[in-house]
Amino acid sequence: MALVRHFYGLGAPYFAIPETIQDHVSVERPISRDTIVMARRAARLIPRGATVTVNGDWTLANIATGLMPKHAIVDKNGQYVITVRGSLNDPAYAVLHEFDEGKIYVRR
Amino acid sequence: MTHVLFVAALLSLPLFGLWTWRLEAVRRADLAARVAVAGAAGAVTVAVVMSVLSLVHVRWTRITLLVIFGAVLWSGARFGRRTLAIRRPKRPPLHWMTIAFVALTCYGILTARESAGDLHFFWGPKAIHFAEARGIDVAFLANHAHPNPDYPPLVPLVYAFATLVAGGFSWWGALLGSALCMIACIAIVRGFTGDDFGALLLAAIYAWTFAVGYVPGGADAPLLLFETLALIALTRNADALAAIGLAGAVFTKVEGATFVIAVVLAIVLVRRDFKRSFRVAAPAFVLFAAWLAFLLVNHLIFGYGEAPAPIHFDVIAKTLTLVAQSAQYRIAALPWIVPIVLLVWRRDPLPLVVAVLTFGVAIFFYIHNQNPDWWISASALRVLLTPLTALLIAVLQSRADGVVPEGKEAEGSGREIGRDARGAVGQV
Structure with missing residues (x-):
């Protein structure tokens, strides 16, 4: 009963x-979920072999490391930048793609 | 299709551990327990073979793996045939309740309610990059941006094996791997002890703790499988089997090494047998030494290098409070209370000592950090599963339809059981 209640508490949809x-690891939409979605898209949209920076804490970059094995994930100054739930205020980059979960930037 | 093939690859692991069916204790267990043991041994076999191939610079290709694991399968099937036919009576209400807990765990996994963050942070990325590189990718591990590069390699290697078989990594398959480990733990407990209530209790505790601790997908479920195998084997005096469990544990997580030390100390303290403790832990020591040598040669020591860090005695009280909060598992410590109450009736000292030691080791590690709050909140729910499992194994019954240790009388059923000419327990 406690387990069913726990699962129910994590929110719909249930099936x-x-x-x-x-x-559904938390009641609120987890940022890790949006990072996964963005990294999957970026893996298709960014040319293979390009350097990519994920704007945010280290966990987001690690998620991208697993989902974008054909790209080089770098700490900073990548050819492309992925932002999750935010924007990049750097004039050196221009928005390439925009989604609900975040944006993909390319160096000008 | 990738998901199906990935899970199929994980399900194929028992094929590479069929050689364990030659062991006396395994021959006396029921089919589910034998498959579970073979699965654990198969995972160790796959990880060791892939490590060795990488060390001698042989690229992992499907052909290479097919030839080698085909040979392993053939030798296991050729020489590992069982000769006993053990059938155990089913106890329907407990049986179905156990299945219900497994089903709930599978539901939680498949609706993304239990996923370990570490799967996406490092276990998965390691496996994917190993599979891409067709070997243990030293350059990837040497990159300081990636966390825990020196963690033992069994889980990424097994995932890399499944990735090569499936033609891609399956995040869902990796999660379901933890459900398979849970099922294997239950099968080992039920098959070796004959204690259906104990198996049900384990299923209930794992179903709950896996969900609130976000266990699936990480290395904790495989670690628990190896630990369960080792402890159950020790209580049956099946030392070879215990050695496989300890070797698997040490090759799975850093905590596996401390578990091995706890087991060695427990054997010395409880059984007063130094030789036995060394014999049981020898394969684990060899694997650990090999991995440590690999890390040293490639300058990959990170986490292990923090071992000499100072102890902060001033945070002991705070650490104990925080660990006690986590240990409640959001359900008033019920997973601990039930086995502790059962200690009144039954207790096996060896796993009990392991439970106490591993709990103490967890505290010992936490007080190496001046501010352990985040560390404890992020890991204690999973780390404490080792002492919790040992505690549960300490209170299991030893029923006549389990694998009875030599020289001990089975409890519970009270029925006469037959033995064949080689002393193995026959059909109940």
């Missing part, structure tokens, strides 16, 4: 296939 493995 739909989630988009990522992080979709």
